[in-house]
Amino acid sequence: MITSMPSPLRVGIAGATGYAGQELVRLLARHPGVRLTTAMSSGSGETRRLPALARIWDGDMFPLDLDVLAASCDVVFLGLPEKSAAGVGPALVDRGLRVIDLSGAFRLRQDGPRQRWYPETTNLPAGTLYALPERSHGALPAARLVSCPGCYPTAALLALQPLADAGLLDGDIVVDAKSGMSGAGKAPSDRTHFSENHGSVAAYGVFSHRHTAEMDQELGRAVTFVPHLVPLNRGILETIYGRLTPGATAAAVSDALTRAYADAPFVRLWADALPEIKHVAYTPFCDIGWRVDEPTGRFVIVSVLDNLLKGAASQAVQNLNLMCGLDERAGLL
Numbered sequence: 001m002i003t004s005m006p007s008p009l010r011v012g013i014a015g016a017t018g019y020a021g022q023e024l025v026r027l028l029a030r031h032p033g034v035r036l037t038t039a040m041s042s043g044s045g046e047t048r049r050l051p052a053l054a055r056i057w058d059g060d061m062f063p064l065d066l067d068v069l070a071a072s073c074d075v076v077f078l079g080l081p082e083k084s085a086a087g088v089g090p091a092l093v094d095r096g097l098r099v100i101d102l103s104g105a106f107r108l109r110q111d112g113p114r115q116r117w118y119p120e121t122t123n124l125p126a127g128t129l130y131a132l133p134e135r136s137h138g139a140l141p142a143a144r145l146v147s148c149p150g151c152y153p154t155a156a157l158l159a160l161q162p163l164a165d166a167g168l169l170d171g172d173i174v175v176d177a178k179s180g181m182s183g184a185g186k187a188p189s190d191r192t193h194f195s196e197n198h199g200s201v202a203a204y205g206v207f208s209h210r211h212t213a214e215m216d217q218e219l220g221r222a223v224t225f226v227p228h229l230v231p232l233n234r235g236i237l238e239t240i241y242g243r244l245t246p247g248a249t250a251a252a253v254s255d256a257l258t259r260a261y262a263d264a265p266f267v268r269l270w271a272d273a274l275p276e277i278k279h280v281a282y283t284p285f286c287d288i289g290w291r292v293d294e295p296t297g298r299f300v301i302v303s304v305l306d307n308l309l310k311g312a313a314s315q316a317v318q319n320l321n322l323m324c325g326l327d328e329r330a331g332l333l
């Protein structure tokens, strides 16, 4: 276990000009246990400041430079495209830094799926940990490279893993997801262009979304995952359909979820009162509601979060807090 971390901790962000990176700046600039020393954009372009961050963090955003990060930080957050993170993450770990990565580059443990979905990641550095904070408290202090779960898998795993642990899942599971457009990052595409998605809803990535592999890995079973783009800025809502093992009751579902999250500050359980995106947008929470039809053994769970916070930046800060022995809620509540 790595116990001694400097205080205050010096943190940096690579990819600070992106959607997730800007949320990291907002959180880390007011975090009581850290000093945000360095924020960087891509390797190209000019040093710049972002108007939206004025008086929140007034430092310059420099082009990406690993030497500067190594000299000025103890921990670096990566809000980069996975192709860049695949190289930057191990290079910073080699220089003795600890890394918290928001990309998918280090999420898949098995070579086959990783080569398919993240071919730039040639290996996982020693000390790599896939960390959903609600499940990784104990392991985080020893991690060198923390791989944060994807936004869609976070909502699905928080809902389903307690049921899997309790042996309540039987048969196929369908994760029907709706996401706001910020989930695709700031670079516009044909699909995310305002006039393409405004006034419409579209399914995409059916049987070909890389987050499916992550859900399969963590749940130990194949999931049918269908994401949809909806004309919202932020938020994910997942409607999850499945069957319980024969004889399992609604009370058993409630017990499993209630026990799993009794001490979890960022998971709010609503049982019958199904949550909505507006309840969690701009917050670090994942809200979960559920209904069970006991005669048929079917269940529906609704899980919602803000893709840029609990699905990205606030989850990463939660992992930092647990990794460094700080209050899990520091800088977040």
Ligand SMILES: NC(=O)c1ccc[n+]([C@@H]2O[C@H](COP(=O)([O-])OP(=O)(O)OC[C@H]3O[C@@H](n4cnc5c(N)ncnc54)[C@H](OP(=O)(O)O)[C@@H]3O)[C@@H](O)[C@H]2O)c1
Residues within 6 Å of the ligand: 014, 015, 016, 017, 018, 019, 020, 021, 040, 041, 042, 043, 044, 045, 064, 078, 079, 080, 081, 082, 084, 102, 103, 104, 150, 151, 182, 183, 184, 185, 186, 187, 307, 308, 311, 312
């Ligand atoms: N958006 C979400 O909801 C979400 C949720 C969970 C995880 N993630 C993951 O978090 C990461 C960042 O996502 P995002 O949505 O914030 O992306 P984004 O808005 O597109 O921002 C990307 C950031 O990376 C920088 N960058 C782009 N190309 C680069 C390169 N070749 N080398 C170095 N830096 C480069 C950009 O700098 P410039 O400003 O100079 O271009 C910007 O700071 C991605 O891996 C994504 O999969 C995103």
